[in-house]
Amino acid sequence: MELALEGITKRFGSLVANDGIDLVVAPGEVHCLLGENGAGKSTLMNVIYGLYRPDAGRILVDGRPLELTGPGDAMAAGIGMVHQHFMLVPVFTVAENVVLGHEPTKGPKGVGLLDLAGARRRVRELSDRYGLAVDPDALIEDLPVGVQQRVEILKALVRDAKVLILDEPTAVLTPQETDELIAIMRQLTAAGTSIVFITHKLREVRAIADRITVIRRGKVVGSADPSAPENELAALMVGRSVSLGVTKAPPKTGEVTVRVRDLVVRDHAGTRVVDGVDLDIARGEVLAVAGVQGNGQTELTEAIVGLQDAVTGSIRLGETELVGLRTREVLDAGVGFVPEDRTHDGLVGTFSIEENLVLDRHRAAPFAKGPALDRTALRANATQLIGDFDVRASGPEVAAGTLSGGNQQKVVLARELSRPLQLFIASQPTRGLDVGSIEFVHRRIVAERDAGTPVLIVSTELDEVLALADRIAVMYRGRVVGVVPADRHENLRDVLGLMMAGVPEAEAVAQAAAYPSEVEAAAADAGDDPVVTT
Structure with a gap:
């Protein structure tokens, strides 16, 4: 037909x-x-x-x-x-x-x-x-x-x-x-x-x-x-030439400053959606969490930021225990957070760009003048960040909800990356973005890692995980199946795919060697670098 x-x-x-x-x-x-x-x-x-x-x-x-x-x-x-x-x-x-x-x-x-x-x-x-x-x-x-x-x-x-x-x-x-x-x-x-x-x-x-x-x-x-x-x-x-790869030098890792131990998050029915997770993140590295959507990744990041209620275990940022803190206290401890749903959780759509850029800092100088906002400081801050992060808007006073998805994400990134951080978390950082915006977001994430910040990325896009990660943790049904260096396996994509289905790492390595991916084979036949971000 x-x-x-x-x-x-x-x-x-x-x-x-x-x-x-x-x-x-x-x-x-x-x-x-x-x-x-x-x-x-x-x-x-x-x-x-x-x-x-x-x-x-x-x-x-x-x-x-x-x-x-x-x-x-x-x-x-x-x-x-x-x-x-x-x-x-x-x-x-x-x-x-x-x-x-x-x-x-x-x-x-x-x-x-x-x-x-x-x-x-x-x-x-x-x-x-x-x-x-x-x-x-x-x-x-x-x-x-x-x-x-x-x-x-x-x-x-x-x-x-x-x-x-x-x-x-x-x-x-x-x-x-x-x-x-x-x-x-x-x-x-x-x-x-x-x-x-x-x-x-x-x-x-x-x-x-x-x-x-x-x-x-x-x-x-x-x-x-x-x-x-x-x-x-x-x-x-x-509509223009773009770079599909992520250019980054080998990581210069420092001490481990983020330690997650036996983390359990329960949903409203009491089910363990995060089930005994242990993770370490060092200064100057990107730890990416891979997995099919719905395997506990969202709840993991929200637990770190204080957005989940039924949490047990330990999340230590340096000497600070984050479990039990309110979200505002977690942010004040130096955690930057890009949520997976920027529209509902990352921005207030009816607020201007300049107001959204200080959502987590409006209570203190230089943006507060007594009980009121210092509009001059807000405008100067927004003008600077709009230029630094290439936000395409007619001015700082424009409502954030009127921006394109890529520009909304740039506003969220600008807010979170414009202050000193002890941990940067980005959940689905390029979801819904065009290729040009993806290119920009990836550059900023790598720059934050190179500045020595521990970075935690959660993405269901395996190409993105492979492009950004220094180490990769795979989650399946709330548990971490394994944590592997990004350069450990020759056929890492297939290994990760099997681990995403719950297969232990050693078994995944053996299976991947025996049955290469059709998609990977097609890329190899065409002579392409298999790690791209699209």
Whole structure:
């Protein structure tokens, strides 16, 4: 089945999310839609799937116009979609989730008894045909993320999808699960299914794509061959040349000044989301925490900063015990913190840039004048930092909430790095940023490390971990599986991927040597440096 878009335009108020987009997806191909976060990729796919109605343009299937009033029409036309955030019922089985909304029935006409046995057979049939390896009787809540994604794919296939849209499908996968997904995609296309693969990860695009279309700021700006160098693809995404690597000298580490011992964090139900973690960080080094989202990394950083309540164990910063301190006291002890959600936790959107830049220092000189703020000092501070951190804004008085994601992150970084620090923590420091902003953020993190500050980075982007880290701690289900030097293993990416799935380090080393990553192999075949930050 051929899917074609002609002049698709979608507006949200004054924002033009899609601007006259033309696109053709041929039968049996993997068509990669490449672009930065916010480029309009997901909006376009939501138009194709009937979740949004376009303001202009049309969709054609095999040359015939297709009118969509909702996802039901898209599914009836053979278009399926696997969303970035899964839409599964955790307490239902695989079979129950797959047929939810169009349940098969049996029995006399009008009785309508649910035919679960038939649903299980259908799941097994499709699972065997495409190598999906899913147990139809397993509960969703008991399945790892990679298998849950297969269930989402099965939901589309059971409705006879001929075009399958995968929206950022590897965002929550380990490298090994990404390889398994690529193998499944190849089997699907071999059977004639077309796949639209939405991503901002250049490495994966080059491993699986038949064709690449690049979107920037809502417009198609070009197409590329999968063999194109990564720097060329990045330049198409951003509109200018960028450096994909992180340049840094070997670390000059000093004494260990951050010691975490037997740290336990419990959630509201009493479950240990951080379970007996021990970590050391020395002056002048970057310790990066790797892991699939949801394995305790967020709670670990929040515990250090005093944002978690049910915390036991010890967190020592020099001679200061941080457990039990309020967040303000932790910050006053010299901890800089970039939270993973800058919009909700890093900034006050309605406050000006100059006010956001002193959120943790407004009570003392030079920014306080008695009970009031010294506006002259605020303006001078903001003017300096806006220049130093290249914040693109019309002035210090602009509300922080009106800035782009990259500029908002620069404001958070400027605030946290503009005072003497004893520990710098950055959680998902480049999430949602364009390649140019990523380049800037990485330079500032390395500069802070080179100034002798202990740095703790949490990132689900393995490329970012590999690029920044001097040592890497891997978390799985709240525990640290292991801590490895960033240059220990020749095939470190695969080793880390296995550890992210809970495999002990020694076993991960052996397995990685036996089964090299498909994505890594694709990069090696193209002669690229495998450590890039995109």
